[in-house]
Amino acid sequence: MSKAAASKEAGESNLTQTAYHAIRHKIMTNQVTTGERLSACKLARTLHMSRTPVREALSILQNEGFVEIHNGVGFFVKVITGKDLAELVEVRAALECLALESNTLELDRDGLARLKDSWDSMKEQLLAGQKPDIEAIMELDYETHDFLVASSRNSYLIDLIKNISVRFRQVQFLSVMALNDARNTVEQHITLLATLSSGNMREAVRLLREHIEDANVYISSDGPYDADETLTGEQA
Amino acid sequence: MSKAAASKEAGESNLTQTAYHAIRHKIMTNQVTTGERLSACKLARTLHMSRTPVREALSILQNEGFVEIHNGVGFFVKVITGKDLAELVEVRAALECLALESNTLELDRDGLARLKDSWDSMKEQLLAGQKPDIEAIMELDYETHDFLVASSRNSYLIDLIKNISVRFRQVQFLSVMALNDARNTVEQHITLLATLSSGNMREAVRLLREHIEDANVYISSDGPYDADETLTGEQA
């Protein structure tokens, strides 16, 4: 949306940070797609700054795996392959489960209940035969995972997961979730939250792992990162 | 071209990469210690390049957690607290166990046997009453863990673990390993490798986790980073 002056964000006191977030956002929301060139010059012009902070941001993004650099040629949005995705899923499952396991006692009961309610009403909509609002489901999915992870006190773990999740969402954004997937997602979350409420942590962890690994299946099945059925619901 | 800043490393075709590795190495080997300033100007002079690639490298290192940036003030070697370390241990244990679990069949038997032999002779030296060669034990420890991790086919996982391990070693480098710790380390590795050879993966994973978490204990006990535990109580 806004091209410049996005530096209103909380602690973004320098242009490198601004550029970092702007470019990352571009990638996440697939305003630039997989394999596409990220010209430091153009980005600098777009963001109304010089190439220096842009290049610093791109260096970071390269290191994080969002961007590939072909030396002397340029920066490109990293091409995400099915293999990459499978790897991410594996690590994400392990880390989120760890996050959940490592802080049984810290779970905010109110938050849990609130999320469960949201999912329940989502389910009702689905049962009422309405076409699933994929965006809303994804949003709620993100919120739920973030909630579970955030209750870990391991800030390093939280950071790691955040990073993985973002790359994950980059792909999810592209993929088209089928009705069945939506049903599964909703169902899985409800079960998970209920299990958490009941205090059966062991089972909850198992469900969480299953749920994350399941996401892999539906994304891999028709993810456009190797074909391109661009059916994205653009928002902003 | 510049006056041959040593880009001896294989693929280091630009100065940013060179600077990145050089600074990272400085930190890892504690040539610059925790909390110390990393002046971009001085580094540039030392490395015979301009500030630009140095700053790009520092940006990456900041994002990786090796370096902290106080805006408008400068870059500093990240202060590692006991809490940081505990967090790292937790994540490292989970990830290394995942790496081990996820590739049972890929383990190189010869490599395994070779490592076991090394550890056995290390043990003999210890039993012979010789003062433990900490450096050698650590080296072997690194080698062993790298070996186990490398057999995973999840390259993303491998990268993550590599990164964590480096930060870990930064601290280990500082800590003084006692005789008992050395004995434990040696013993644990021997048991682990034997268990792996026997094919009891479940038990091997348990042992690996125990071993990694154990490392935390001896490091935390006399690591110099908690000499000033005053810094630990920082909150968001």
Place this chain on the structure above:
DNA sequence: TCATGTCAAGTTGTATACATCATGCGTAAC
């Protein structure tokens, strides 16, 4: 039709310029 050579435009990596700001030290004031 295709291959080849040339050239302009744009990019890349790096160095340098420049204004602003942080820091430490000496001197003055108390």
Place this chain on the structure above:
DNA sequence: GTTACGCATGATGTATACAACTTGACATGA
């Protein structure tokens, strides 16, 4: 003797300069 102030030094963030390179288009020739 301690505190405060002011200034020199040097660091920071960012912009710009510059040579080398990539790229793609066009023209030329087979």
